[in-house]
Amino acid sequence: MADRVPATAPAVLANDFRAQWEEIGDDVLAAVERVGRSGWLVLGSEVERFEAELAAWWGVPHAVGVASGLDAIEIALRCAGIGPGDRVLTTPLTAFATTLAIMRAGAEPVWSDVDESGSLDLGLAAEALASDATIRAVVPVHLYGHPLAPDALRALASEHGAVVIEDCAQSAGAERDGRPTGTVGRAAATSLYPTKNLGAMGDGGLLLTADEELAAHARSLRNYGQDRRYHHVEAGLNSRLDELQAAILRTAQLPRLDRWLARRAEIAARYAAALGDGPLRPIAASGGRSAHHLFPVEVLDGDVAGWSERFRDAGVAVGRHYPFLCPEMPACEGIGVTVGELPVARRLARRELSLPLHPQLDDASVERVIAACLPR
Helix, strand or coil: CCCCCCCCCCCCCCCCHHHHHHHHHHHHHHHHHHHHHHHHECCCCCHHHHHHHHHHHHCCCCCEECCHHEEEEEHHHHHHHCCCEEEEEECCCCHHHHHHHHHHCCCEECCCCCCCCEEEEEHHHHHHHCCCCCCEEEEEEEEEHHHCHHHHHHHHHHHCCCCEECCCCCCCCCCCCCCCCCCCEEEEEEEEECCCCCCCCCCCCEEEEECCCHHHHHHHCCEEEEEECCCCCCCCEEEEHHHHHHHHHHHHHHHHHHHHHHHHHHHHHHHHHHHCCEEECCCCCCEEECCCCCCECCCEECCCCHHHHHHCCCCEEEECCCCHHHHHHHHHHHCCCECCCCCHHHHHHHHHEEEECCCCCCHHHHHHHHHHHCCC
8 A cells, every 4th residue: 555645745636727727817817808898798709709719620610619518419419310219329438418418319328338448339339230220320439538430430320321429528639540539420519518628617518510501500409499589490408608618718728728638648658658567457549649538547456446545545636437337327227228238338337547637737746646556
């Protein structure tokens, strides 16, 4: 067991929003003043400019700001014509928002197993689509920031006729085979939750698409289903990214994002080199360039509680992503279909820990994390 750290020693945090504020605070306050002086607080020029600049950075024609990543998935599914009576294939190992969005769209979730990177096993997904014609869509998650293979994703649509809606909540900045995540499917969704690679000072999300008609539909759906003021063509949502968050994201966060991603990659490389063939196996991307939203490891001896205590004693905050599979949630009782026994997903759910990884992490803290990982 590692020596206990004195109570006065600072902890190595999983996310450090105080340190982030020291970096971006002046620009945030300037954005707040700009919005306040404008007198326009909802769906104005700040949202329009952020959508355009984020779309250009991501490499997609259209971005639609909404209230959360969850809403972005639901709206994308609804705009793609997925709803009651449809089945949607997805991963059991992810944040519950992915499954919940499918349920809120009125569809039935179907869960298939993951591969060793933690992401949806696209070979098994193709088999499920071939055997069940009622599955009309797939929501793959680029989990931990690891990009899925774009050719395999494209084949799910071209060979099996499935609508692909990519969940990019963790993958801003990831790419594979020259394609950013979120550019293969009919649409994609990302989250702007504060912990994300590009995170607001509150909640928010974005729908991404190359389909102009779908983008227009999403803009209507997010705003009560209006096609013009006070004229409602369908039962929509109140799901609008507000001007203040858009302003902060556009001028305080987005200009720093590439540098932040580079720092994440640097830290991840140092962790991977230090861990080697030790007792903690990095759950690494199967290819491409990860966005390194998280640095997940598999505890090979299965003693997650023991390792968690060891990190706690060393003053290192670690996370658990995700200890309960989506189909095991009480909210899914009697709902959905599980394809097989999900052995890989179950193993990773039992054994995963996430090491601290954020762009404000300094070199001394990185070394402290590494020291806590090494065999004693």
